[in-house]
Structures are given as C-alpha cells and as structure tokens.
C-alpha cells in the first residue's frame with residue numbers, strides 16, 4: 259500500500275508535458291522534491307506501479323477466467339451532451355464522442371468512453387496514456403463548462419470471461435445480465451456482492467470488465483473466486 | 491426483486507437506490523424571518539400520507555442522480571418517476 263506510488267499526479271513535471279517515455283533519470287532527479295521517490299532506474303524513473311491484486315490466485319476454472327487488467331488510464335469526464343461543441347471537442351481529443359445513449363460504450367482505437375450518467379463518462383486509455391489524454395481533453399475543452407479529472411489510481415479492473423462468467427456474476431449482481439437485456443458494448447454502474455462496480459461487457463464470450471475501487475478489489479476478487487467454485 | 495425505473499439508467503434493483511424523504515418541501519426563503527414554529531414545521535413535519543406520497547430518491551449505486559417518485563404507501567407501488575424540479579404528476583393509486 260505504502261509503495262503504491264504511481265504515474266498520474268505523483269510526478270508533476272511542470273514543463274515536461276511532452277516528455278516522451280525516454281525521460282532521463284537526470285530530469286527526474288532535477289524535479290522539485292515532492293516526495294522521496296525510490297531511486298529511479300534508467301528504465302522507469304520512480305516506483306513501479308503496484309496493484310492490490312498482484313499475485314492473487316485466480317479461479318483456475320477455464321469457463322470463468324479472471325485476470326486483472328490493472329493501471330488502465332481512467333479519466334472522469336463531465337459536460338453537457340446537448341452542447342455540440344462539447345461532443346466535438348471530446349471527439350477531437352479522444353477519437354470518439356461521448357455516448358449519449360444510457361449504459362453504452364464508445365470505442366476509438368484503444369480508447370473507450372463509458373457512459374456513467376446523463377452528463378458523466380469514464381474515458382479509459384491504455385496504461386500510461388492518461389496524462390496525455392487529460393492534457394488533450396483539457397486543451398480541446400478549454401473555456402467550456404466541463405470537468406476532466408484523472409481517476410486512474412482509484413480503481414482497478416477485473417476482466418472475467420468464459421462460458422460461466424455470467425453465471426458467476428449474477429450470483430451477486432442485481433443487474434439483468436441476460437443477453438436480451440445486456441450485451442456487448444453496454445456498461446452499467448451497479449453492485450456485486452454489495453461492492454460498487456462499473457461493468458462493461460466486451461464481447462459474447464462473454465467477457466466483462468469489472469471496475470472496482472482498489473480498496474474493494476481483494477474483497478471482490480476473493481468473492482468472485484469463491485462464487486466460481488461450483489463451476490470447477 | 492423490486493425494480494425502480496431510474497429516469498437515466500432504466501429499471502434497476504431497489505438495492506441500488508436510497509429514499510430521502512418527502513419531496514417538494516421548500517426551504518423558507520428568509521430563515522431569519524420565520525417563527526420557530528414555522529421553522530420547526532419545515533424541518534420536522536411531513537404529510538405521512540396513507541396513499542400517494544411524493545418522494546426524493548437517489549440512484550446512489552448507479553448514476554448517483556436524484557429524482558422524484560410518486561409512490562402509493564398502501565400498496566408500495568411506484569406510480570410515477572419524474573425529474574427533480576418537475577411538477578407533481580397526477581396519479582391515481
């Protein structure tokens with residue numbers, strides 16, 4: 259927990275917004291002394307990212323496989339979907355406009371935009387790209403009444419797939435996950451075993467991404483492993 | 491399972507929601523100008539209806555938006571769901 263010092267806001271390098279992955283150790287050392295980060299290495303200045311689920315044993319069941327998909331960039335975005343300028347600016351920055359249909363996901367390359375509410379979305383990027391996305395959204399939306407907040411470190415993602423994935427989830431989730439009600443490209447904020455989650459169905463396997471607060475991740479992971487046991 | 495129609499997310503389980511009491515109770519515009527009795531009425535007294543009641547609900551485990559509900563306290567049926575700031579819909583239990 260204590261070592262969990264990650265990307266995001268941990269290392270504000272004021273003028274180096276565009277510094278590529280090849281940022282040199284000397285640069286990092288010259289940065290203002292924010293917190294005594296561990297000795298930077300040439301490969302990765304700062305401390306390696308850790309997840310609450312590192313090393314956690316999975317289900318061992320190939321019809322309900324669980325893998326963690328940690329550290330994906332997650333940016334909370336708020337704005338007015340009735341404002342065309344807002345939709346256009348987000349499309350410019352993220353590659354897709356925020357979906358206005360409830361409980362749906364827009365995909366653009368490796369970025370995804372998940373609907374959270376009538377004026378709220380989660381922009382998901384590949385690991386390490388959240389800073390650039392936050393900057394791009396901020397620039398594209400400059401002057402608009404919006405909110406762009408990097409929440410990458412708040413949640414991790416449990417990816418579950420297999421023929422029994424749905425059967426495992428419904429044991430603790432009140433959402434109707436039957437294919438006639440919930441399918442690929444849909445997402446919903448709901449609860450699993452009393453933990454708040456955001457569920458995104460990716461395909462017909464079915465594969466689900468389950469976003470959960472890091473503080474609930476071990477609890478939910480273990481609950482899911484237990485719930486899957488009857489399918490072994 | 492008891493389903494509630496979130497005006498934003500659609501039908502969801504009751505367990506995703508919280509009720510926060512009677513709706514359409516206006517805070518006195520000038521609290522300094524009202525009597526203790528009037529203030530107490532605003533703070534404490536509710537209609538406690540047998541029949542249709544208008545309530546504030548929040549989808550706290552979903553989209554986290556607030557909305558209003560017309561509910562029959564006898565049957566527990568939700569008769570209408572409408573947005574905050576909207577007019578009380580006419581409903582019959």
Ligand SMILES: [Zn+2]
Pocket residue numbers: 496497498499500549552553554555
């Ligand atoms: Zn909702």
